[in-house]
Amino acid sequence: MAEQTIQIQYLDDSIKRLEYIGGKSDWIDLAAAETVTLKKGEFRLIHLGVAMKLPQGYEAHIAPRSSTFKNWKILQVNSVGVVDCSYCGKEDWWRMPVLATEDVTIEKGSRIAQFRIMENQPKLNFVETVLEDKNRGGFGSTGI
Numbered sequence: 001m002a003e004q005t006i007q008i009q010y011l012d013d014s015i016k017r018l019e020y021i022g023g024k025s026d027w028i029d030l031a032a033a034e035t036v037t038l039k040k041g042e043f044r045l046i047h048l049g050v051a052m053k054l055p056q057g058y059e060a061h062i063a064p065r066s067s068t069f070k071n072w073k074i075l076q077v078n079s080v081g082v083v084d085c086s087y088c089g090k091e092d093w094w095r096m097p098v099l100a101t102e103d104v105t106i107e108k109g110s111r112i113a114q115f116r117i118m119e120n121q122p123k124l125n126f127v128e129t130v131l132e133d134k135n136r137g138g139f140g141s142t143g144i
């Protein structure tokens, strides 16, 4: 598969450098850039310590790691973070919006999220119409 290069800026020297690890999963882990203490029910935009210029025609998707809730009892409130390629300024730091479901301290360096880049979708043109195909049904219509 073709390789891509990403220009990346780290908050400071203490931030662990990102690493692409092929094989198991090609999603790249992201870590909290600060130690954060949250009360149950508290919201915070956790600094992830990186800003990037994505390759032209790509965006990035940020998701929690599978173990994030188990370890820290936090939920990523936007479910999936979408970083568009215009978010590339020197202060455009990546953040993870989280809600604490319990009192918790997340230590700096904790790998709480992961991301991958995705190619932008093609330009979409919307043509208004009245649909005539048979209903499929949804929301559990095929049974359990």
Ligand SMILES: O=c1ccn([C@H]2C[C@H](O)[C@@H](COP(=O)(O)OP(=O)(O)OP(=O)(O)O)O2)c(=O)[nH]1
Pocket: 062, 078, 080, 081, 082, 083, 084, 085, 087, 093, 094, 095, 096, 097
């Ligand atoms: O989990 C996320 C989601 C987004 N962003 C950054 C990158 C993205 O390009 C920017 C804006 O995100 P989005 O467009 O989804 O947010 P919005 O609520 O529509 O805000 P805006 O008016 O700034 O576009 O915020 C993050 O750092 N983390």
